Amino acid sequence: xxxTDLLDTDVALARMVLTEVGILENQLILWMTEMExxxxxxxxxxxxxxxxxxxxxxxxxxxxxxQPLLDNITIHHVPLTTCMAGELLGIGSLPRPPNWFRRYxxxxxxxxxxxxxxxxxxxxxxxxxxxxxHAAKRGMASYMRLFRSSGRSLPNERWFxxxxxxxxxxxxxxxxxxxxxxxxxxxxxxxxxxxxxxxxLELFQVPDLPKPSEKTLARFSTRLSEPDGHQELNxxxxxxxxxxxxxxxxxxxxxxxxxxxxxxxxxFPRFVRLINLVFSKAGSVIKVAEALIQNPDLYTFRRxxxxxxxVMSFGKFHRLRTKLPARKRxxxxxxxxxxxxxxxxxxxxxxxxxxxxxxAAKELSDxxxxxxxxxxxxxxxxxxxxxxxxATVGELATIDAIRGLARLRSQVRHSTMLGxxxxxxxxxxxxxxxxxxxxxxxxxxxxxxxESHCRMDELSDGLKVVLSLTGSGQGVIHYxxxxxxxxxxxxVMVRKAPGVEAIFRAARADAKMLTADMSIHRxxxxxxxxTGQTWLYSVFQERWLSHPVLGWLARRQxxxxxxxxxxxxxxxxxxxxxxxYDPDGNKHxxxxxxxxxxxxxxLHGEGKDAAGKSIVARWKxxxxxxxxxxxxxxxxxxxxxxxQAERESSPASYRYAGRILNQAQVVEVGxxxxxxxxxxxxxxxxxxxxxxxxxxxxxxxxxxIRTGGVGINDLxxxxxxxxxxxxxxxxxxxxxxxGNWLYDGGRKLTEMKTPxxxxxxxxxxxxxxxxxxxxxxxxxxxxxxFDLETISSIPDLGVWRRxxxxxxxxxxxxxxxGGLAQSRREAIVSLLPSFKAGDAISVDGNxxxxxxxRHNYKINIGTGDVMVIxxxxxxxxxxxxxxxxxxxxxxxxxxxxxxxxxxxLNRITMLLKDNRIRDxxxxxxxxxxxx
Numbered sequence: 001x002x003x004t005d006l007l008d009t010d011v012a013l014a015r016m017v018l019t020e021v022g023i024l025e026n027q028l029i030l031w032m033t034e035m036e037x038x039x040x041x042x043x044x045x046x047x048x049x050x051x052x053x054x055x056x057x058x059x060x061x062x063x064x065x066x067q068p069l070l071d072n073i074t075i076h077h078v079p080l081t082t083c084m085a086g087e088l089l090g091i092g093s094l095p096r097p098p099n100w101f102r103r104y105x106x107x108x109x110x111x112x113x114x115x116x117x118x119x120x121x122x123x124x125x126x127x128x129x130x131x132x133x134h135a136a137k138r139g140m141a142s143y144m145r146l147f148r149s150s151g152r153s154l155p156n157e158r159w160f161x162x163x164x165x166x167x168x169x170x171x172x173x174x175x176x177x178x179x180x181x182x183x184x185x186x187x188x189x190x191x192x193x194x195x196x197x198x199x200x201l202e203l204f205q206v207p208d209l210p211k212p213s214e215k216t217l218a219r220f221s222t223r224l225s226e227p228d229g230h231q232e233l234n235x236x237x238x239x240x241x242x243x244x245x246x247x248x249x250x251x252x253x254x255x256x257x258x259x260x261x262x263x264x265x266x267x268f269p270r271f272v273r274l275i276n277l278v279f280s281k282a283g284s285v286i287k288v289a290e291a292l293i294q295n296p297d298l299y300t301f302r303r304x305x306x307x308x309x310x311v312m313s314f315g316k317f318h319r320l321r322t323k324l325p326a327r328k329r330x331x332x333x334x335x336x337x338x339x340x341x342x343x344x345x346x347x348x349x350x351x352x353x354x355x356x357x358x359x360a361a362k363e364l365s366d367x368x369x370x371x372x373x374x375x376x377x378x379x380x381x382x383x384x385x386x387x388x389x390x391a392t393v394g395e396l397a398t399i400d401a402i403r404g405l406a407r408l409r410s411q412v413r414h415s416t417m418l419g420x421x422x423x424x425x426x427x428x429x430x431x432x433x434x435x436x437x438x439x440x441x442x443x444x445x446x447x448x449x450x451e452s453h454c455r456m457d458e459l460s461d462g463l464k465v466v467l468s469l470t471g472s473g474q475g476v477i478h479y480x481x482x483x484x485x486x487x488x489x490x491x492v493m494v495r496k497a498p499g500v501e502a503i504f505r506a507a508r509a510d511a512k513m514l515t516a517d518m519s520i521h522r523x524x525x526x527x528x529x530x531t532g533q534t535w536l537y538s539v540f541q542e543r544w545l546s547h548p549v550l551g552w553l554a555r556r557q558x559x560x561x562x563x564x565x566x567x568x569x570x571x572x573x574x575x576x577x578x579x580x581y582d583p584d585g586n587k588h589x590x591x592x593x594x595x596x597x598x599x600x601x602x603l604h605g606e607g608k609d610a611a612g613k614s615i616v617a618r619w620k621x622x623x624x625x626x627x628x629x630x631x632x633x634x635x636x637x638x639x640x641x642x643x644q645a646e647r648e649s650s651p652a653s654y655r656y657a658g659r660i661l662n663q664a665q666v667v668e669v670g671x672x673x674x675x676x677x678x679x680x681x682x683x684x685x686x687x688x689x690x691x692x693x694x695x696x697x698x699x700x701x702x703x704x705i706r707t708g709g710v711g712i713n714d715l716x717x718x719x720x721x722x723x724x725x726x727x728x729x730x731x732x733x734x735x736x737x738x739g740n741w742l743y744d745g746g747r748k749l750t751e752m753k754t755p756x757x758x759x760x761x762x763x764x765x766x767x768x769x770x771x772x773x774x775x776x777x778x779x780x781x782x783x784x785x786f787d788l789e790t791i792s793s794i795p796d797l798g799v800w801r802r803x804x805x806x807x808x809x810x811x812x813x814x815x816x817x818g819g820l821a822q823s824r825r826e827a828i829v830s831l832l833p834s835f836k837a838g839d840a841i842s843v844d845g846n847x848x849x850x851x852x853x854r855h856n857y858k859i860n861i862g863t864g865d866v867m868v869i870x871x872x873x874x875x876x877x878x879x880x881x882x883x884x885x886x887x888x889x890x891x892x893x894x895x896x897x898x899x900x901x902x903x904x905l906n907r908i909t910m911l912l913k914d915n916r917i918r919d920x921x922x923x924x925x926x927x928x929x930x931x
Contacts, residue, residue, distance in 0.1 A: 006272055013279060014272040015160050020289035022156025025147070027098035028293070032149040034095035035083070042089075047141040049088035050078050078139040080105035104294050146300040151308070153300045154293060155271075159310060163264040170265040174246055176239045181256045181266035184348035187320040189270060197323040203232060204353025205346055210387040210420055212356045212395070220360035233361050236354035243351060244373045247380070255349050260310045267315045322346045355388050359395040367396055371404040378411060387420040394424025397431035403443045410520045413671035415678070419746075426745030435742040437533060440524060441543045441550065445517060447475075447510050449548035452576075455510075456480075457503050459494055463487070465507050469552045472631040473518030475511035514549070518631075521553055526632045527674070528599050529764050532698040534562075538593040545574060558619060558634045560600040561591060571600045571615065573622070583618035585625060599632070602639050603763045638823050640770035642758055651755035652729035656773050659727045659781060660710060666725065666780035673772050679721045680709040694772070695749060696765060697741040701732050702751055703769045730773065731755045732766075778821055778862055821846070821862040824901050828861065831905070837912055848904065852914035855926065859911075864903045866911070871929050877907065877922065 035042050054077075084105070086094040097105075147153045170178040183201050186192050203223065206216050223229050246252070250259045257263045278288050292299055297313070304311035322345045358366050370393050377386035390408070393401045405425040412418045422436075429439035447467065448455040454468035462482025470476050479487040494500060535544070544554040554574060561569045572588055573581040580588040602616050619635040630636075646653045663680060670677045670692060677692045691704040706729050709722030733755050739748030758766065829843050840851040848859045849869075856869050866875040910917065917923060 006269055010272055010276050013285070014275045015157055016285050017275050017279070017288045017292070018155055018160045019157040020285055021154055021292050022152070022158070024098065024100060024289055024293050025152055025154050025156065028101060028147060029149055029152070031095055031097045031101070032144070032147065036149055038091070038094070039089075043083060043141055043144045046082050046085065046088055047078050047139070050082045050085070050140075053088065076139045076142070078141060080140050080143060082140045083144070100290055100293075104290070143296075146296045146302050148302065148308070153302050153308070154296060155299065155310075155312070159264070162310070163268045166261040166265040167268060170262055174242045174262065176235060177242050177246060177256055177262060178265055180239065180348050180350060181262045182269075184255075184257060184320060185266050185270055185315045187322075187346070188315055188318045190318060190321075194321075194323055197321075199323050200232065200235070201346060201348070201350065202322065202324055204236070204350035204357070206353045206356050208352070210384075211391040211423070212352075212359060216356055217360045217395075220357045224357075224360060233357055236357040237366070239350065239354050240358070240373065241369060244369075244376055247376065255347070257316055257348070258305050258311065263311045263315075267312070270315060320346050320348070351385065352388055355392040359392045362396055364396070364398050364400070367393060367398055367400045367404065370396075371401075371408070374404070374408055378408065378417070381414065383414060383416055386417050390417075390421045390424040394427045397428040399443045402428050402439050403445070406440050406443075406520060407516065410516065410523070413668070415671075415676045418676075423745035423747045426743055426747075430743040436745065437524065437531070437742075440520075444521065444547060444550055445513075446548050447514050449552075451548065453548055453552040457507060459490070459500055459503065460497055461494065463490060463494055465503060467507050467511055467514070469514070469518065469549070471629070473515065473522055473553065475514030475518070477507045477511050518549070518553065521550060522631050523674075525553065525557070525599060529601055529768050530696055530698065534596045534598045536593070537591050537595050537597055540597050545578070553631055556628055556630050557632055558600040560598045560604055562596045562598070564594055564596060566596075568604070569595070571604075571619070573628075581622070583615055583622060585622040600634055601764050601767075602634065602637050603641075603767055633823075636823055636827070638771055638774070640767040640774070641763065642766065646758055650758040652731050653758060653770075654729055655770065656705075656730065656777050657728050659777050661725050661727065661777065661780040663709075663722055663725045663780075666776050669776050669779050670772075673775070675772070675776075680707065680725055681721050682709060693751065694769065695735060695746065697735055697737055697746060697749055699762065699765055700735055700737070701756060701761070701765075702735040703730065703732050705730050705773065727777070730769075732758065732761050732769075781862075824904070825861050827901055828904065835908065835912065840912060841908060848908060850908055850911045852911050854914045855929070857911050857914075859904055859907055861904065864900050864907070866907060868926070868929060873925075873929055875922070875925055 039045060080101070082088070084094060084097065084102075086092055096102075180201070183198060186196050187201070206212065223232060243252075246259060246262070250261070252259055257266065275288060278291060279285070282288050282291065297303065298317060299312050299314055301308050301310055301312060303313050305313075305316070358370070370389060374386060374389045374393065377389055390405060393405060402425065405421060405428065409418070409421055409425065412421055425439075426436050429436045432439065434442070449467070449469075450456075454466055457465045457467075459465060464480045465477055466480055467475060467477050479490050481487055540554075544550045555576060557573075559572055559574070561572055563569060570588075571583060572591075575581060578590075580591060582588045616635055623630065623635055643655070646655065667677050667679060675692050675694050678690045691706045693705075694703045696702055705727060707725045707727055710724045710726045734752040736750045736752050737746075737748060738750065741749060825843065825846070828848060832841055832843070835841055842849045843861075846861050848861060850857045850859070857875070858867050858869055859865070860867075866877060867873065868875050914926075917926075
């Protein structure tokens, strides 16, 4: 809302003054440039030379050697005339400064100390009666720092013209943000009247907490019940949406007045009035311009926030005043820092208050745009705003809110953000009397899939676009004709028909969302081994088997059936038509409604049949015969049992100790699996005292891994984090819950740091935690080799970790090839016949050897890296090179939850026919082998 009380003559006069300011500053910049050509640090050197000379003069004049008086001769006493005294540096004549600068420099001097110094309290024009512009001067060097020779530092006519454009743009696009910014400018001005203030700013002041209290929400609910309460709700909505929009365009520094166009539009009316006030006292444009450039502290862009961004300190210097009576303050402990330690009564940062208003309204239509703001804050890693936003979404507690929060959780890696999101999700679910898991099952989208787990969108001439599930839960689309045959592409006339492109866009968007949702469902189901999740069969039928998306996942997994008292009965697999199959693939009698189901794990039973076959072997044969690919591996799952060495070292396991890992990789993998990992930084010793943890509240324990940063000597100056970390012990400790983690998101969980014996940990829990660690180590294992001498050269490694003995751990030089890589190797061996390449492919040790048409290659089964032999040259390949889409005609692959396995199979297929490679980057690498 633009100001309308400025006269055209006032605006014209202000532009004349700023034009003159620009001229004066250009003169100053040209002179500074000439000075810095002599020496880039000439002003600082002149400053130091003056201080040393005059300290000597004072000591001689007063006959003192060392007195506090000498220490008071500081840079604040250096007069501006010093920058014209070339003799201080043994230089002849220096470039002549502008005339206005020479006059000002000679006027603002004093002889109080018996020598010429800077006048500490200058008597030039006051630009504002309330502005503290005549505090002690800072001296020549400090004055020159307020300008820069590479660009302007004070508002001029260009700044003025841009401010006029900003007023128009901000009033049109961000009117509510502009209102708040101008309200802040009004309240900062000590000369403004209380009648000019709007009490709306007081309404949106709330405590600085991520989640609003019941008292705060009650206050906003009361305001909403008043006749004009809906107007305040609309204001809050518009403010938040405009805030999100402007955050995409500008980085919001500090507060709204840190956004350059908003600042210019908000401060412009007050700045124009100030210039006109000074003009009424000075009587000429040139005098007002000189007053501005001679007193630049509040008006230079060098001291604005952000610096050099057309933002001044003017309008942001004082504490904002409140329209209501100020609250009584307790006396500050230290008066010297009162202005910094006291919390202000009021602020223009009303983002939390607007969220509270929206939360109190509890209207369903607010969920979608709030989730968009959550995604934006997540991308920017704005922890404070993200936490407040997800808390607000949780307060709304709708189906869409729960679904949106669940999708966000799969993207969050920051532990603090994840904790607040879990709490918000649990609150939203508990509002319906559900746990988080139950709520996520009930709100799972179906995407229009039918009982055959696909969706058909009709085109023309009987052609269809089909959305279906494949692999580990990837949403894919393909085309079919009227007879149901797959088509590689559609006729051009069909693609160009009206409405077809819209159908394609919707199908592609749904395929992408379906893939993301299935990733969430798959991880949640896999984690049921650690959360202890079970289902009544009647509930399982309703939520899983009858659901077209979850049912696809459930029918590819093996289930453990137990009586209500927990007695295990048998394991089974569900067919497409509701059949129940036993481990041998035979039909079983229908299940009773009261039995309990849980996801089967290989460690749940090792019994054998009459022929001596284990249940694992029987399930492998059945799955291979039925060609069922498991999104979550079970029959082929790697298991990790307690070793004798671990029994002796209990309560700590050193199975994966002494490994050197790439920190960025291991953090990414670990956080994706749900581990709470803090980056290790050499500048924050406390970061290394915090172990990586994984909470297991269903079992009352948590797992922890101790790590330490490695290679501090190799870090560049100012490096934020270690590039590599060294692993240490793994322990399981007591986790105390003073609430109910199923309903409160684990907000009341406390890590007690009391270790437990490894033998007391459930076999399944121990195996799954060790499998996670194996995955992290396998993925991030470094080929760096550290000998004892190298380890000893790392200064105070044990001190950094706040642990002792790490420097004495011996380092293995062998690359890690754990259980996951072993399973991958077995899968590749079983799939070799499907390539029909004969001796062109072989597996030896940890490598797959391929004889291509042009070259021979070997692929590391653990990492997927490709080497060209006999050159031993690393072939760098993108992860999407040779990627294929899954379909029903593909060769049977029992495992679909290993991305590295897919990657290796794709690369084998490509390298076998390397004469067909068309990727120019790969061709260039192969061509360079002869160099």
